[in-house]
Each structure stands twice: as structure tokens, then as C-alpha cells.
Amino acid sequence: MTDTTEQTFRELVFPYLNHAVRMYETSYATRADIDAAMRFGCGYPSGPLTVLDELGLGVVRDVLAARFAESGDNLHKPADLLDELVAEGRLGKESGRGFYTYADGAVVADDETPSADSAPQLRHEITTVGVVGTGTMASGIVEVFAKSGYDVVFVGRSTEKTDGVVAAITKSLDKAISRGKLDEAGKADVLARLTAATQREALADVDLVVEAIAEDLAVKTELFRDLDRIVKQGAILSTTTSSLPITELAGVTGRPEVVIGMHFFNPAAIMKLVEVVTTELTSPEVDETVRALTAKVGKVAVSCGDRAGFIVNALLFPYLNDAVKVIDEGRGDLEEIDAAIKEKAGFPMGPFALLDVVGNDVSLAIQQELYAEFKEPGFTPAAGLEKVVADGHLGRKAGRGFHDYS
Known part of the structure; x- marks a missing residue:
């Protein structure tokens, strides 16, 4: 693995992980639902909170803190809960406790694990x-x-x-x-x-x-x-x-x-x-x-x-938007970024391939909704995303997007 691959992974994936922590700490969704959403909605090998436990909460916190000191971007500021868990020694799988609890390296039940009798039941007859x-x-x-x-x-x-x-x-x-x-x-x-x-x-x-x-x-x-x-x-x-x-x-x-x-x-x-x-x-x-x-x-x-993006889009599209910003700033090659994310994160597609599959017009509309809802400066749609849409390069459906499909 090259240093560039590792840098790309940290630059694009760590803010996504941070956003997931913020979603969890506000009780918008449970840890299990956040992780399941990204596994089953995006085909990711692991959900973000599981990934944090695997990488080590202290490692991710420190990288984010360094990024925040350089950028001043609130999306890079470690979530309060991340700081709290690190201070408590809950560093992830290696320490036996992070967002989940572990024994011999495997997840075990804890006070947040749903009981077997809590499965939902049909309260209305549906035929x-x-x-x-x-x-x-x-x-x-x-x-x-x-x-x-x-x-x-x-x-x-x-x-x-x-x-x-x-x-x-x-x-x-x-x-x-x-x-x-x-x-x-x-x-x-x-x-x-x-x-x-x-x-x-x-x-x-x-x-x-x-x-x-x-x-x-x-x-x-x-x-x-x-x-x-x-x-x-x-x-x-x-x-x-x-x-x-x-x-x-x-x-x-x-x-x-x-x-x-x-x-x-x-x-x-x-x-x-x-x-x-x-x-x-x-x-x-x-x-x-x-x-x-x-x-x-x-x-x-x-x-x-009921808020913009629900779980999946609220976590996915800021990460995709960040990838476009890297290109806008002349700090990477989209082919290399796609390859790095697939290799290091294990995602089914790199960000630019996925943008083209979703449709760049659809992606821009979702990012605009997120910005309007959360008023987070870091959610401002990337100029490069706005440009490909204005140029009619909408992705696979148009024969051209960030990649060329002609």
C-alpha cells in the first residue's frame, strides 16, 4: 500500500466516520442501524462504527484533530463523543470496548444489544x-x-x-x-x-x-x-x-x-x-x-x-462531495482516488465511479438538500460537481460523467 493510498483513505473516509459518530451521539439512529444502513445500502464490508473500532478510536481522533488544526473545517473536528470515549479508554476492538463490546476479538452483547424478544410485530393487518x-x-x-x-x-x-x-x-x-x-x-x-x-x-x-x-x-x-x-x-x-x-x-x-x-x-x-x-x-x-x-x-x-438524507445519503454524499473537492483543489487524480478507496476501504466503487452510477445531477440535488438542511459550510456542493452537471456530464446514463463511457 502506498503512502498516497493511505493519505486518500484518511482524507476521505475519516470525516465520513466522524459524521457517523455525530449521527450516533445525537441519538438520530442506533449504532446497529447506522452500521446496517451502510452495509446493506451501499454494500460496504463494515459499517462506520465497526470500522472505527477496528482502526482504533484514538488513531482516528488524532488524525482528525490534525486535519482540523490545518483546515478549520468543522467536519474534521473530532466529534465530542469520540473525544469522550478515547478519554475513557474505550479505544475499540483492541481495548475490548469502543462503540461495541468485544471478547477474544469478537463482538459480544452489552447494554445496547437488542433483546431477542424485541423484534417488531405486525400491529396492523396487512394483506x-x-x-x-x-x-x-x-x-x-x-x-x-x-x-x-x-x-x-x-x-x-x-x-x-x-x-x-x-x-x-x-x-x-x-x-x-x-x-x-x-x-x-x-x-x-x-x-x-x-x-x-x-x-x-x-x-x-x-x-x-x-x-x-x-x-x-x-x-x-x-x-x-x-x-x-x-x-x-x-x-x-x-x-x-x-x-x-x-x-x-x-x-x-x-x-x-x-x-x-x-x-x-x-x-x-x-x-x-x-x-x-x-x-x-x-x-x-x-x-x-x-x-x-x-x-x-x-x-x-x-x-x-424525518430529516434530509436520512442515514445513508447523509453519510454517503458528503464523502462523495469531498472527493470532488480534492480534484477541484488539484490534489489528486480521480482514477487514482477511485482505486485507492477500493483498495484500502474495500468499498465496491470509488467515489467518482459511484457518482457516475447515481447520476451527477441526482448527487448534486441531494448535496444541495443536505446543505440547506444542516447549513454546514463543508456541505457546500463542490464546484466540480456543479460543473459536470452544467456541462451535461451526468454520468453513465449520459455516456459521460467524471469518467467517459462512450
């Missing part, structure tokens, strides 16, 4: 699920529920759109058959659970609605106002938004207590993570039901509150 939308995310969500034995009513703007959902699911099921994971009878059972509609009134009797339409607050607000009119009382209304305020969607209904976030990750049929996002008005029974349902359909639920 029929409604999905609004016909895009890739919506199609994946329909498939997830249908394959798990639920009847699914899905609504699109036209028969052509809903036919596209059935075609996408059929293709996925055929692929499963070719791999020996499903047979023709199983495929027929899944397809038989699907009901397509072009009118929202078809959702009147469903027990849960999952909204998966355009990431536009005005469009979603209109939908939730209409769902409030149409869907039976007692049904749960959920949204897959990755960045918009769920509280505002709940506010246009007469039943904010049943409105919740179910942020699936794309492709929904494959990715394991669902961020379950509650507002201050979401009832505990709805929260528990959605977490239990998530587990029942084979996904991993993590819990958090």
Missing part, C-alpha cells in the same frame, strides 16, 4: 398492498411484495405503463427460473397476485400504500391529498422518497399518524435495505408494523427520523 408508480423502483417494490405472498394493486397513468411493470417483473421471474431459484408454478403464483389499474380509486381497500413516483414535492403532495380521500381508514400511507420532507406529505392528510417513509434502495428487488422514517406524528404501532413487514419481505429495516 393487500398498493403501489403508486410504474418506474424501475415501483416495479421492484411490486415484485418484492408479490413474491412475498401479498396481493398487490399497482397504479400507473396508462395501460402501457402498467403493462411495462408486468413485463419487467416477468423478465425478472424468468431470470430466477433460469438460475433454478423459481419454477413456472411459482412464477404463475406471483403474477396472479398482481392487479394493474390506471385509476387511484383501485387503492380504496388496500392495507398499505407505497408511493414511488417522481421526486417532486408538489407532485407527491397532490398524491397524498388524493390518497387521503380514497384509501380506507386505518391503512398505512408510505413514501419511498430519499430526500423530501415526509412531514409535509403527512400534513396534507387528515391522518398524519399513519404516514411513514419506506425508503427502498434501487434495484428494490435485490437491495436489502429499507430506511423506515418516522415523523413526530407517526404512531408507534405504524412504525413497528412497517419494520415487521420489512423483515417479513426479506429486507433489513433501519429506523431514523
Whole structure:
């Protein structure tokens, strides 16, 4: 490993780890949920708090403190909790205690470990699920529920759109058959659970609605106002938004207590993570039901509150933004940075490859949301990210982003 690789790792990954500590110390999410979110949402080999324990809290704290002394950037200032744990001698795996507790190098139960009887239960009966939308995310969500034995009513703007959902699911099921994971009878059972509609009134009797339409607050607000009119009382209304305020969607209904976030990750049929996002008005029974349902359909639920980025995006995109700033300042080569992060951190992709996969326009919009919410100067979108978007270099989908795909 070269000194440059180590330097790149510390410069980009240590602030990400620090941000995770701050998320944990404010009780926004549990240590288990923060770690699970980044493992299952990003494919990282370990969550950030586990990585801190492995690297040593004192090592990370000292590197961050030196960076902060040079940069004055608050994102480099060691989190208060990091200082406290180091002072207490909780230095990580090597000392037997860090964010987790260890015996013979393995994690053991402690006072933060959930008890076996704390698993969430279905407090609302869910037999029929409604999905609004016909895009890739919506199609994946329909498939997830249908394959798990639920009847699914899905609504699109036209028969052509809903036919596209059935075609996408059929293709996925055929692929499963070719791999020996499903047979023709199983495929027929899944397809038989699907009901397509072009009118929202078809959702009147469903027990849960999952909204998966355009990431536009005005469009979603209109939908939730209409769902409030149409869907039976007692049904749960959920949204897959990755960045918009769920509280505002709940506010246009007469039943904010049943409105919740179910942020699936794309492709929904494959990715394991669902961020379950509650507002201050979401009832505990709805929260528990959605977490239990998530587990029942084979996904991993993590819990958090309604603020920009939730867990994954709030940790991921500042790190990606920092990588662009390194290039902006002429302190690195993007190919070398991508390679260094894959080698040292074990991430599936380097930051620039990932930006291009997500879409640089999408990435910029998320970073803008984070800056607007937290008012953190270090979250200011990188000039290089703004430029590639302005130039139309949006990533893989455009044939060019930070890398060239032509």
C-alpha cells in the first residue's frame, strides 16, 4: 500500500466516520442501524462504527484533530463523543470496548444489544398492498411484495405503463427460473397476485400504500391529498422518497399518524435495505408494523427520523462531495482516488465511479438538500460537481460523467 493510498483513505473516509459518530451521539439512529444502513445500502464490508473500532478510536481522533488544526473545517473536528470515549479508554476492538463490546476479538452483547424478544410485530393487518408508480423502483417494490405472498394493486397513468411493470417483473421471474431459484408454478403464483389499474380509486381497500413516483414535492403532495380521500381508514400511507420532507406529505392528510417513509434502495428487488422514517406524528404501532413487514419481505429495516438524507445519503454524499473537492483543489487524480478507496476501504466503487452510477445531477440535488438542511459550510456542493452537471456530464446514463463511457 502506498503512502498516497493511505493519505486518500484518511482524507476521505475519516470525516465520513466522524459524521457517523455525530449521527450516533445525537441519538438520530442506533449504532446497529447506522452500521446496517451502510452495509446493506451501499454494500460496504463494515459499517462506520465497526470500522472505527477496528482502526482504533484514538488513531482516528488524532488524525482528525490534525486535519482540523490545518483546515478549520468543522467536519474534521473530532466529534465530542469520540473525544469522550478515547478519554475513557474505550479505544475499540483492541481495548475490548469502543462503540461495541468485544471478547477474544469478537463482538459480544452489552447494554445496547437488542433483546431477542424485541423484534417488531405486525400491529396492523396487512394483506393487500398498493403501489403508486410504474418506474424501475415501483416495479421492484411490486415484485418484492408479490413474491412475498401479498396481493398487490399497482397504479400507473396508462395501460402501457402498467403493462411495462408486468413485463419487467416477468423478465425478472424468468431470470430466477433460469438460475433454478423459481419454477413456472411459482412464477404463475406471483403474477396472479398482481392487479394493474390506471385509476387511484383501485387503492380504496388496500392495507398499505407505497408511493414511488417522481421526486417532486408538489407532485407527491397532490398524491397524498388524493390518497387521503380514497384509501380506507386505518391503512398505512408510505413514501419511498430519499430526500423530501415526509412531514409535509403527512400534513396534507387528515391522518398524519399513519404516514411513514419506506425508503427502498434501487434495484428494490435485490437491495436489502429499507430506511423506515418516522415523523413526530407517526404512531408507534405504524412504525413497528412497517419494520415487521420489512423483515417479513426479506429486507433489513433501519429506523431514523424525518430529516434530509436520512442515514445513508447523509453519510454517503458528503464523502462523495469531498472527493470532488480534492480534484477541484488539484490534489489528486480521480482514477487514482477511485482505486485507492477500493483498495484500502474495500468499498465496491470509488467515489467518482459511484457518482457516475447515481447520476451527477441526482448527487448534486441531494448535496444541495443536505446543505440547506444542516447549513454546514463543508456541505457546500463542490464546484466540480456543479460543473459536470452544467456541462451535461451526468454520468453513465449520459455516456459521460467524471469518467467517459462512450
